[in-house]
Amino acid sequence: MFYTGEGKDRDPLRINSGYNRVYRYISIFGIEDTDPQALQYYRAYCREKALEKFTQYDNSQGAKTVNALKPKFEVYFLPCASTDTIYELWLAVKRTTNGKTAQPTDIVITVETLRDSLPSATTS
Secondary structure, three states: OOEOOOHHHHOHHHHHHHHHHHHHHHHHOOOOOOOOOHHHHHHHOEOHHHHHHHHHHHHOOOOOOHHHHHHHHHHHHHHHHHHHHHHHHHHHOOEEEOOEEEOHHHHHHHHHHHHHHOOHHHOO
16 A cells, blocks of 8 residues: 555545555564664655655655654545545535536636626625
């Protein structure tokens, strides 16, 4: 399993799953999760955006620990997942227009078009 930070990998459960999988792997070989070398095991499981984010963290100044790495990933990737959730909720909303079900995007376009056709002094 490689963590990419793309698509379904942005899910909080996938982030935890990735860390847990690597943690179990390095535990088998008796490497402590707090050992500075343990970070390189986490790096080995990263690809694409996740690898880029790891590299930024690895090149930053100061002490680097596994415990400090995980929140950095969450800050970067969880908002992406949240945006997807909000978008999915937006698409799930349905309204009826002229007896037909319409998605909110269609209604917004219609309202914007109507607003633009009104005199500017009458809209806010």
